[in-house]
Amino acid sequence: MVTVREYFGNITNAVRTTYKGMKITLKYWVKEPSITVEYPDRIGGLRSEDLVSERFRGYLKVETSKCTGCLLCMRVCPIDCILIEVNRRDDRRYLDRFDIDQAKCMYCGLCVEECPSAAILFSKKYEGACYDMKELCVSHVSSPVPAARPAKKEAPE
Template identity: 40%
Template sequence: MSAPKDKRGRDGILPGLLKGMATTAKSVMRPTHTAEYPHAEPTLPPRSRGVIALLEENCTSCMLCARECPDWCIYIDSHKETIPATTEGGRDRQRNVLDRFAIDFSLCMYCGICVEVCPFDALFWSPQFEYAEYDLRDLLHEKDRLGEWMATVPPPPALNESAADPAEVTAANRPERGR
């Protein structure tokens, strides 16, 4: 609509009113973009930060996640167990056993630093977000609950084919030095 503009470059009153009616009439004709959530699954973008899942076998109780957490919402208890030497005269070994791993999602700000910092790939982002509770205190989830969420963790994205090889691969494939 090429409307006559006034001194300040605006459309006149009547074209403006008609444009408003035309716009609303057009959007009546278009289908709505409402997703009726509880009945229709939302389409979440990849790498959605829904909840943090724990792969307990990978955890060494190193406490890095708990120490890096900005709001200290990760609780870890562990003890050391002695593994007797398998061979005669050998040395006994010690290993950490995880007693408690809990994340308080009422404090968590979903920064993902714990996931980033974990050197043993024990923490993962899961897109699962339906864990609302009626009581704030019920948002403190222990390791069994965190472990259940591992099933919802999506597979890692495929590697970029045109990316350079990892340093280890490059090192392994390096031609031997001439002697």
């Protein structure tokens, strides 16, 4: 059973904690500038992607015009999230498929380091919310792209 002393103690406690909370709320409402971010809206003219650091590892992007179709990135990926198909037609090699499954990717960067033509890079894109995991498998080739010719190595002097 609650004593009279405890009863009034609880009331005093409720008033004191409410006052404390409201004091902080009023301070931020009236005096301090807003510190919350209305994600994903722009903040001061910047996009949320512009706020991440220079070396941020977001979704992978592929510059297909630089890609030679050497398949090194696909082979080095430890969890097989890259799938490339290269076929030869009319004496030229074509990239028929270049898919990266961002749902599986662990952003280790091995593919980026291994690529001799800097054709696969990290972007700053990180928003990937979707209802179906299959949507995270990004296709970087919508129609066949001629593979770039590998740069010739300069002969040692």
